Amino acid sequence: MMSLDATRLRAVVHKELLDYRRKRAIVVSMVLLPILFLVEPVVSIFVAAPSESSSALDSFVILPLLYMLLIAVVMPSTLAAFTVVGEREQGTLEPLLTTPLREQEFIIGKGAAVMIPSVALSYLVYGLFLLAVELFAHPAVATAVFHNGPILLALFLFAPLVAGWSVVVGMAVSVRASEVRVAQQLGMLASLPITGVVLLLAIGVIHPTFPVAIAFAAGLLVIDLITLRIVSRMFDRERLVIGTKATRS
Amino acid sequence: MAATATLSLARRTMVSSHSVRARTWKVEIDGSVVGSISNQRTVEFPVKAGQHLLRVKSTRYLLSPEESFEAVAGQVVKFSCHPRALSPIIFTRWLIWFLASLVKHDLWIGLEFVNTSSADIGATSFAVLENIPKIPAGASEIESSLSARPSGIGSGTITGTAARAPANPRSALVVSNLTKRFGERTAFSDVSFDVGYGEVFGFLGPNGAGKTTTVRTLGTLIAPTSGSATVAGIPLSPENGVEIRQRIAIMPESPGLYLRLTVTENLEYFAGLYGLRHATTRINDALEAVNLGDRASDLCASLSKGLRQRVGLARTLLSDPEIMFLDEPTSGLDPVASLEVHNLIIGLRQKGVTIFLTTHRLDEAEKLCDRVAFLNTTLRTVGRTAELREQLFKRSLRVKTLEPIGDPAEFFTRILAVEDWRPDGANTYVLTVSDPEVAAPEVTRALVSADVGVLFIGEAQHSLEDVYLELIADDAEARRS
Numbered sequence: 001m002m003s004l005d006a007t008r009l010r011a012v013v014h015k016e017l018l019d020y021r022r023k024r025a026i027v028v029s030m031v032l033l034p035i036l037f038l039v040e041p042v043v044s045i046f047v048a049a050p051s052e053s054s055s056a057l058d059s060f061v062i063l064p065l066l067y068m069l070l071i072a073v074v075m076p077s078t079l080a081a082f083t084v085v086g087e088r089e090q091g092t093l094e095p096l097l098t099t100p101l102r103e104q105e106f107i108i109g110k111g112a113a114v115m116i117p118s119v120a121l122s123y124l125v126y127g128l129f130l131l132a133v134e135l136f137a138h139p140a141v142a143t144a145v146f147h148n149g150p151i152l153l154a155l156f157l158f159a160p161l162v163a164g165w166s167v168v169v170g171m172a173v174s175v176r177a178s179e180v181r182v183a184q185q186l187g188m189l190a191s192l193p194i195t196g197v198v199l200l201l202a203i204g205v206i207h208p209t210f211p212v213a214i215a216f217a218a219g220l221l222v223i224d225l226i227t228l229r230i231v232s233r234m235f236d237r238e239r240l241v242i243g244t245k246a247t248r249s
Numbered sequence: 250m251a252a253t254a255t256l257s258l259a260r261r262t263m264v265s266s267h268s269v270r271a272r273t274w275k276v277e278i279d280g281s282v283v284g285s286i287s288n289q290r291t292v293e294f295p296v297k298a299g300q301h302l303l304r305v306k307s308t309r310y311l312l313s314p315e316e317s318f319e320a321v322a323g324q325v326v327k328f329s330c331h332p333r334a335l336s337p338i339i340f341t342r343w344l345i346w347f348l349a350s351l352v353k354h355d356l357w358i359g360l361e362f363v364n365t366s367s368a369d370i371g372a373t374s375f376a377v378l379e380n381i382p383k384i385p386a387g388a389s390e391i392e393s394s395l396s397a398r399p400s401g402i403g404s405g406t407i408t409g410t411a412a413r414a415p416a417n418p419r420s421a422l423v424v425s426n427l428t429k430r431f432g433e434r435t436a437f438s439d440v441s442f443d444v445g446y447g448e449v450f451g452f453l454g455p456n457g458a459g460k461t462t463t464v465r466t467l468g469t470l471i472a473p474t475s476g477s478a479t480v481a482g483i484p485l486s487p488e489n490g491v492e493i494r495q496r497i498a499i500m501p502e503s504p505g506l507y508l509r510l511t512v513t514e515n516l517e518y519f520a521g522l523y524g525l526r527h528a529t530t531r532i533n534d535a536l537e538a539v540n541l542g543d544r545a546s547d548l549c550a551s552l553s554k555g556l557r558q559r560v561g562l563a564r565t566l567l568s569d570p571e572i573m574f575l576d577e578p579t580s581g582l583d584p585v586a587s588l589e590v591h592n593l594i595i596g597l598r599q600k601g602v603t604i605f606l607t608t609h610r611l612d613e614a615e616k617l618c619d620r621v622a623f624l625n626t627t628l629r630t631v632g633r634t635a636e637l638r639e640q641l642f643k644r645s646l647r648v649k650t651l652e653p654i655g656d657p658a659e660f661f662t663r664i665l666a667v668e669d670w671r672p673d674g675a676n677t678y679v680l681t682v683s684d685p686e687v688a689a690p691e692v693t694r695a696l697v698s699a700d701v702g703v704l705f706i707g708e709a710q711h712s713l714e715d716v717y718l719e720l721i722a723d724d725a726e727a728r729r730s
Contacts, residue, residue, distance in 0.1 A: 011521020022509035091505040098499040099522040100491045238471040
């Protein structure tokens with residue numbers, strides 16, 4: 001059983017969030033990305049023909065709803081890819097590894113710092129979307145959205161889970177990558193397979209029900225935990241310090 | 250050797266020692282676990298003079314409130330801890346306690362200050378942060394500091410009165426046949442040495458000699474291929490990594506600061522990583538020690554290289570380490586900034602901090618180190634600089650005359666005390682002698698009787714650079730042959 005020190009974890013999370021706030025590119029992407037992912041669902045909902053049958057409307061609103069889930073996939077993958085290789089590039093990794101910080105604390109602390117803004121922004125966008133639907137959408141369309149209980153549940157349950165997947169996969173890439181840009185591209189690619197679940201729901205291969213949403217959420221949680229364990233094992237101080245080639249003093 | 254002050258902690262109980270609540274509790278001082286306490290026991294912990302935070306934590310993650318106390322040299326600060334009564338009869342009260350403890354864990358272990366009493370523990374006051382000498386503006390501090398060096402360092406264990414009280418009386422570092430290979434390449438091989446508590450130990454060698462790799466190995470960043478080591482009394486092994494890193498501080502050649510954060514934010518982060526809470530005082534003291542108090546709110550990106558190096562040094566001071574590994578601490582610094590770093594190191598050594606100094610600058614090593622080691626993949630030699638000079642060089646006299654001597658070969662051969670001679674410039678000669686105190690008067694008499702004007706005569710001093718070059722030349726020759 002690994003023991004985690006709350007003070008050290010808190011220090012990592014606090015520093016990461018502080019660092020994000022000071023990095024203009026991250027702040028800008030955190031503002032623009034949700035807006036970008038909010039536009040398409042809002043437009044889709046407002047152009048939906050309310051004259052269609054309720055079952056057709058129900059199917060129509062699934063894709064715009066699940067589209068917003070991509071915020072929780074895309075945003076963490078780019079941030080997570082920076083976590084290890086970024087520290088190495090800016091020369092801060094070695095001093096960090098000389099402290100009593102454990103590997104698990106490093107991974108969980110960094111991961112939490114990535115997940116917190118990503119999930120919070122996802123939920124904020126969901127909230128804004130639902131508010132817009134409630135206030136401005138045609139009543140028939142609004143009914144279709146709010147009556148899609150399993151999808152709404154999946155949206156809220158899946159956001160932290162797909163974000164978790166993106167984070168652990170992004171960190172796995174970051175541990176082994178030699179450059180930030182390479183890590184971000186690979187991290188983004190590696191995080192996409194999880195969106196397959198979304199696709200299966202959207203195209204109707206899987207019929208969205210409450211049990212299905214919960215079962216998929218549980219499955220994602222298990223996958224996240226297994227991947228987290230694998231990433232913890234990949235975290236090798238020696239490799240991180242000396243890289244693939246031995247350094248000379 | 251005794252410590253400065255003692256914390257005495259007694260555990261009282263109202264339940265049977267077989268109860269669940271009779272489990273051992275961990276004792277944390279300043280966020281670090283220093284030991285444990287069992288039921289109805291009293292334990293004592295040595296602490297340095299100054300402000301500390303005490304907390305008791307059960308193995309079931311139940312905590313006591315954090316109590317701060319002031320440790321004064323020679324005194325015993327007494328605390329008592331006990332489990333809080335959890336009456337099963339008053340269930341409502343228990344439930345309230347339980348729910349409240351989910352938010353704030355202050356309710357499970359009671360921790361109370363008892364009193365402070367004097368104790369003759371014979372310790373010399375030591376507190377790194379509180380007593381770190383501020384970097385003085387001038388260079389004169391160095392000479393006076395050096396003259397105050399404690400004696401007996403060469404043997405490996407410091408015995409001076411200013412020495413820091415070690416957690417155990419053994420050496421701070423014991424390295425035995427340590428080897429590190431990266432595939433076919435050997436970074437360092439069969440390295441053995443020991444460093445006493447409070448010693449400044451210089452680690453010298455050319456580029457690629459394995460110095461940084463040795464520091465990284467001893468700092469648990471990389472694992473040795475073979476051999477063993479004890480760092481701050483703890484055997485070097487992956488399992489002990491966290492504990493070792495808790496007791497040491499490493500300053501890499503590049504300070505590695507977060508440039509978008511301020512100086513204080515950088516230090517706060519590392520204080521947190523060392524498990525230090527309420528670290529404001531420590532941070533301020535560390536910044537004062539490196540003369541950066543007025544730059545605390547500046548972004549690190551706005552600092553010069555020298556100032557960043559100082560922030561890196563302040564960072565190593567935060568955790569009050571037993572051993573500091575400084576890897577080229579003055580690399581890239583201007584002379585004034587280097588001098589300031591030297592003065593800080595001198596101040597730290599006077600306080601008894603063990604310093605492992607890796608450097609290319611031989612003048613720096615000569616000025617600061619009690620002993621030096623030369624590494625060139627294998628350890629070439631270890632010792633005090635004077636001893637190394639004696640080992641490697643014969644004693645000699647340097648003679649400077651007003652005008653060149655007509656036939657120096659004939660002249661010096663006639664003097665019995667002179668074993669050999671060589672010219673060192675137009676009218677300067679280096680004479681190999683067995684005893685300069687006997688030879689100098691004899692040479693002077695000979696020069697005066699020959700009517701040669703003498704400008705200077707004295708024992709020739711070999712610098713550490715001479716020692717270094719001699720050793721490196723030996724290595725180069727050995728490789729050629």
